[in-house]
Each structure stands twice: as C-alpha cells, then as structure tokens.
Amino acid sequence: MTTMSPQRYVPINTIEITEKAAGKVTKFAADKGMEKFGLKVAVKGGGCSGLTYTLDIVEGPDADDKVIIQHEIEVYVPKKAFVFLAGTVLDFSDGLNGKGFEFANPNAAKTCGCGTSFSV
C-alpha cells in the first residue's frame, strides 16, 4: 500500500493516484454497477479559496481530457484543469478522523480549512 505525506508530490507532467484511492474508486464504481469506468479529476471555480477540486466516476474520457493510467484505473483530467493539478497526488484517508479523498497539490499556495478549495 502506498502512503502519502503532505509533502509528497509527483513529476509535474502527471498526477498520481495512490493504491488506496484507486481501490476506493473501484469500489464506488462497482457499487454503481459500472464495469467500464474512469476517474475524472478536475478543478472548477468557487469555494473559499477560489478553486475547487471535483471528482466524478465516468464511463470514458472527453475529447480534451488527458488520460493517465495508474493502478489499473484510468484518470481523466481536462487540459484546462491540468495546469492547476500537475504534480498532484490523490490519496484516500479513512477511519474516524479520515477526510475521504485528499489532494496534495504543489500548485496550491493556500487551501481553505476543509481542504476542498485552494488558490494558486
């Protein structure tokens, strides 16, 4: 199992999904009865710090998505969002104090208290 510290980032030409996060995505997709799926990771405007992470389980990539395959999961990132996400590691934190999916984003200069939005 891959563990992640907040300081850990990956090369800026990709984003990384940890094995634990990939496992959770696979479970959510199975719960939805999806056999063919991928994880769409994007950024949209809004949230306390201005930019908010979004995660969706989808059937396939859109035309302008960058496709990254890790732990047998296809990760789709819209090219416009990739500039904000390059080098990010996506992990999953469970347990009583867990926060669910967590982003370690080297581009984030500031994040809000709950961690769902950031500014660059």
Added chain:
Amino acid sequence: MVAVLRSPSRCLDPDVSARHCESHKQLQTPISTKADQSQLDALENGCGIFLWDAATIVQHSGPDAVDLLHRLTTKDLLGVGEGQSRRTALTSDRGRVVDVFLMAHIAENQLLLVSDSPNSERMVSAIDYYTIIEDAELNDLSETHTRISLIGPNARRTVESALNTGLEPDTTARIDFGDDPVYVISDTSRGPGIEWIDVIYETAIFSRLVTAFENSGGTAVDAHNFELFRISNAIPGSDREYGEHANPIEAGLLHLIDWDKGCYVGQEVIARLDAYGKVQRNVKVLKSQVPLDEGTKLTGDSKPAGVVTSASQLKPKSGEYLSLALVRKAFLSSETVLDADGTAATVS
C-alpha cells in the same frame, strides 16, 4: 465653482451628439455649489434619471453561468430564475471586494451583469480566471451599451409610460423600444424604500430613450446631485466605500451576504471576521460645515478614526455638507465629533 459632468465623447455616438447635447443640457450643465433641490426631490419623491458616464455591462452566457457566479459570490443565486435579478458581491480569497454587480437573468442561459465600476476589465478578468471547465462565456458590452438608473418612488411608472408597457415589481424584462431591445432591471438592494431601476440599451438609441423618460415625468440628475443623494442615503460606492481596500461587512454590504449559502471565494475569511467580531470599521455619514475631501484621514481623541471615502461638494438644504467615511469601531456612535484635517465632522 463649475464642473462639466459628462464627457462629450461618452454622451452618445458621433451622429447624434449635437442633438443630444442640445436637448439634454441638464446632463452636462455646469453646476453651482448648491444642491439642486428639484433634482434631489425627483430622486426622493419622483423619478430621477441618472446616466452613468461609465459602468460595467457584461453579458454572461452559457448553461453554467448562474452556477459559476453562485459559487464565486456572496449571494445565493441558484434561485434567480428568468425574469429575476439579484445583486451580489465578488470577493477575493482575502475577503476583499473585487466588484459588486447586479446579476439579471434575462433569458435561458443568458445573464447581464451590471456594476457601478467604470473598470469592466476588473469583473471580466476575475470571472474569467475562475472559468475553467464551465460552459460559460463573457462578453463585455460596456463600450457599446449604456446604463441609465431611474430612481425614486415613480421610477416604475416612468419606465412603464416611456416604454408603453406594464412591469411587475422586482422584475427583469426585455422590452422593445421601437425596433431596439431595452433591458429593464429592478434593483431592490440599494436601501430600504429606495426604488431603483436600471435600464440597459445600445448606446445609439440614447437620445430617444432619455427624451422618452423625461416626457414621462422623469427629471435628469447630474453626477454631483446623484452623488449627494448616494451619500445622504449611505449607499456604498465603487472604489470609494468598497473595493480591494475593504471587506463587504465594513463597506456597508452586509445585506449582500447570504450566510447559509455555503462556500464562495473569500467566504472563510468573511465568516471569521463576523464570527469573531473582527470587523474594525463601518460606513458612516459625516456632517460638516465645509466640504471635506476624499481621502482625508479622520482622528478622534488624537487617535486614527477612519478615512473619508466620498465627499459631496454641494451644500444641501440642511446647510451641512455630507460625506461618507469608513469609521473605526470606537467612533461609530452618533454625534461623535471627529477631526478631518482641521475640520470638525460629526458622525450621524
């Protein structure tokens, strides 16, 4: 003593400028230092017509436009349906005011964003920055369109008569004025009891439209008397009371914050300011025997007490000049006398 109120180049397009300047002298007439009581009466008791020399007018279109603005700004906008409008504040991630604008939902997936700021680039660039995966597009109409505000208890009647139509209260409507579309937008956010209607149209029909409003009982108001009205009603102004130097609470925009709407840009900072009582200043009307100057520092008990943000140079009927200031918390009580660079200014 005298001032020309409008730049002739912005009056209207070159083809009709001579006609306009002749027939709407009151919009350009030099003024004295006394307030024009007829103009103030129109704003308070009738219908004043104020033509904005420059204002931000932006078309925002696309299926994600409302949702994006809802996520970025202080007001809950998801419930603003077609034919409705709401004023909201766009704040930075530091909780400072970037701009304040009226979002008018004019048609399906079509919005008009109207702000008092002459710098349209500020709103456009801020919204554009946050438009990433959203299907929404901005089109700056500020150079091709003009804004008139009709203010006063007879504003709606004047618009109805001039445009030969009926208007529901608090409505946004597209109305054909001859062959030209005119957008009529109610703004209920300016202050208790203030009826305010914004009219947006292509600049080319300016002269015809103003004449129609005047013939329907409206009175043209110049910039100085409008400013006096704004100050006397403590209506915050762009780059005066609000702007990058102020948060929306201290700038008199508390009514534009929906506390239970969830996240927007700057929400965490603004919520913290409110929750911990960290707001240090408030907008107050000051009275003085001589006119103050904008930017004048205020002191009270030899301590910094605030800054003058808007100052009318007109003497109203009451005989006391009026200004707006961001006044520090310790000096907010009514009748507190502050020093404005040697002039006594009383908090009202």
